Amino acid sequence: MTGTLTRLLRVLITLLSHHRRHPLQTLFLLTGLVTGVALWSAVQVINAHARASYAEADQVLGAQASHWVRSGSGEGVSVDDYVNLRRQGWRSVFPILEQRLTTADQSVINLIATDLLALPDEEAGTATGLPAGGWMQLVTPPHEAWYPETLAQQLGLEDGDRLTLNSGKALPPARVFSREQQGLRVFMDIGAALTLLDRSHLSYLVVAELPGDAAARLSRDLAALNPDLRLVANQQRLDLTELTQSLHTQLAAMSLLSFAVGLFIVFNAVRFSLSARRHTLTTLRELGVSQRLLLGAIALETLVMSIIGTLGGLGLGYGLSQLLLPSVAATLQNLYGAVLDYTLLVQPVTVLQAWLLTSAGLVLALAWPLWRQAQRSLQDQRDEPSQWQQDQRARRRLALGSLVLALLALGLYFQLNSIAMGFTVLALILFAGAGLLPWTVALILRGLQRALPASAWRLNWACGEGLAQLGTLRTALMALLLALTANFGVDSLVDSFRTSLSDWLQQRLAADLFVQSDTLDIDALLANPGDWLVESHRRNGLTVRWENRPTQIRGLNTDTSDTRALPLAAETDRSSAWFDGDPDVVLANEQARYLAGIELGETVQIPVGQQTVAFEVVGFYHDYGNPAYQFYLPYQRVAELWPNAGEQGLGLWLNDHDDALARAEAALVAAGARPGDWTRREDVLAISLRVFDRTFAMTAAINALTFTVAGIALLASLLAIHQQRLPSYAHWRSMGVSNREWLLIAGLPLGIGLLVTWLLSIPLGTLLAGLLIYDLNVLSFGWTMPLIWQFEPARSLFWLTLLVAGFTFAISAVQARLKLPQALKHLGEDAA
Amino acid sequence: MLRLNQVVKHFAQPDGDVTVLSGASFHLPAGRSAALLGESGSGKSTLLHLVAGLDTPDAGELVIDGHSSLSMSAGDWNRLRRDRLSLIFQQYHLVPTLTVLDNLQLQARLSQRLDPAFRDHLIDRLGLADLTRRLPHQLSGGQQQRVAIARALLHRPALVLADEPTGNLDEATSERVMGVLVELVRETGSSLLMVTHSAHMASFLDEQWRLQHGQLHQQHDQYNGEPAL
Ligand SMILES: Nc1ncnc2c1ncn2[C@@H]1O[C@H](COP(=O)(O)OP(=O)(O)OP(=O)(O)O)[C@@H](O)[C@H]1O
């Protein structure tokens, strides 16, 4: 037993000695593993974090509310009104106070307070993460302030510490929680908070559940109690987990792509090292080491590598996720209104998954080739086909495999019905393209060789050299193709989206001024406007639940110029009735069409109070980026069906006099609007596009990272190529090949390979963008847009590739030049 | 054609400096061939590398085709190798992805001294006529070495340097390849300096020299050699 173990260790040490002798190869192997795992785990960490945040958001006080009670004037809900409501029997209403506070040392914190006693026991328990009754200290003097751990760390607080505010007052003694339960906010009892902050008004009231006609009754009671109070449906009450699913799937898919690119580096490094390790393996076998023992040692080496790779990858991934999180948070916030805090958790399951993934990758890229090499090593080496022939065979097999993948993709495509399936098709296409690449490059090189005249013998030689390099260059080119395709595809998607969105916004935001005001008396403004006003468009609306989703009802003025110009994605011949104000027809957004599955001409039942009202769907409009279903009805119709529908903004067209804006602003102020309630068209547009760009910042970041990994793969294989080809280069030198000739012959193949890769990435990327836009986008978000193909991303990717390739080639060429004198001295010897 | 004057070469090794050449002198007139014999590790390959400018001596002078090693830059060496020298090794160093024809024309093209008639003559003499369209891996070892020889001679070098060119071949093949190499070198009018372990192979050449303790001694051998001039 111990004998076997000792022998195993000895074999392992012999195997591992390779890494000491070739540190650069090992470095690349680990780089591939670490970067691949890092990107994957970064996204994994973010996704896990987001899921935790959503679960938490569902529990955080108030987020599960079906409605809010808010004050129209913005001054808050008085404690007296709240107490009166509770007295009237509204038990499901509880108070929230939210306040930003500045501490004595100028940090800003957010305070949230509620009345835990008003919450049902069960909810209080889940909301605070405390066992029932654990909150007694919170509500009884001297009270407590509860801090999430990360916040406490930032502020340097420990249990029992009192935080001093810049007003000189101190919060109650701190209690630090190891779990997040209130975002990054400090939690207090409402009574204590009101006293401490010296306030008589609550921020708003939360209404947990309003069964039956309770909403209408509460509305009436509120009106009777205080006309300033409004019942507002909670539009944020989305099932975030479900809504954001597709985004997280996309992130996961992108991270797996990065991992695949990382694996290419590993594969590259291993392939390169195999030839060097063949001798060791042969020797070991000749020395009588059994296959079992060798397999055990290879498995152990793989294990060692996988542990190093996993730990390194997770460490780097954690750092990366911290870099990516703000942009992911922005995306989620902008697309779904989901709020993510910035603290990350690494869960044990992520570690385990990362390790499994790494091990699987290593078995594929390291252990399997090593094992095959070990088995083969005792066969007559002379029978082994030349390296070049092996490469050729591998290329052919890859191309055939690609064909199979492509066929599989095609077959799956016609049954596409889920996002996961969509990504499978994408992956199949990407890998099919990658597998076809080496074969294509070889085909072109050979075609060039054949087509070139005898006088172009240098080019012919370069093509030949390219074929010789291809075996090593191939994986890097494939990795690069994946990165280029993903970049081009996603860039095309984002560009299309941006162009569509901007056109759509231009059309939608036709008015010169947009007013959103709680205090403006619109009737008064429009009753007697003056000649500065050319046209106005008034909207109202509310959110109802339809088909189990928050669904927006919007009332529009149907005869305004912007409504008249509304482009429809699809319509029936009855669509003109809607524009004429027909009360029984409705326009719906594409989300309702693709996600809820309603069709043109169909009748939909929209809930109005306790009943539903039937409308005929006569058209669908684009509604980019909206996670909710939406219906357009005439303004009057909405006002009549839902008397408590709120104003959703007012669009004003001004005449072209110089003073029109000034006069409009004066009129707005006169009618009760406050400065800041209106925005000019250009500003709205700019803000929207800025939001858009922030939303897609993450995509760009991940793309850039994938490209970096591909760049590393390229560097690794160029170094490997020049290492492998060094004896040949030395021999050329001995024939008197000049530096310039060498650069041409050794460098041109890379240029050709890159050019073919780049060229191939354009149709592949277009295909990718097409799939993303026409299929996956519809499946995930429920809206369509045209694919706007542009050459621009391809052009910039070309320069980027050239830059990366030039840089890596220069490094590897300098390396080769430095080693050349040594190689020249060993010219006559057997190449090891 | 080739002259060595008191050439010295040391190598730094972990176990101290090794003196490989300690003032070796040697003269090879134009058009003559010499075999370089010596024990393994005696410095034969090192000497050949010095002659080809692939390594530099620590002291002494080499004169190759009228050029002194004392006044040659790296570029000069490169041009000299390209136009006036050729090297043949145990490894054939054929470009695996170029045809036999392209391979054997490589150096002649580099030096712009490709003479089609001479090429066809060489191909014929080396028995490569049916093989020109093949790729190297489709040839036997002996055939590959013959391609390497054709490549080394096509530009009519002044001096051919060969380091155990037949080391990878069996005896019968070795003999045939050696025979044709010596003949063609004579035909071309080149000089030849060839490292070999085998006294039999050495006997094909005009002179035999032995490298021992860092010095070169001509052998007036027992086969058929006559002393050099
Ligand atoms: N680059 C080098 N660095 C250090 N020592 C070297 C180097 N090249 C050769 N040597 C040493 O110089 C001596 C001569 O080596 P060389 O290769 O010239 O021998 P050789 O006569 O060609 O041997 P063989 O017949 O085995 O090919 C040896 O002791 C060798 O270890």
Ligand SMILES: [Mg+2]
């Ligand atoms: Mg030698």
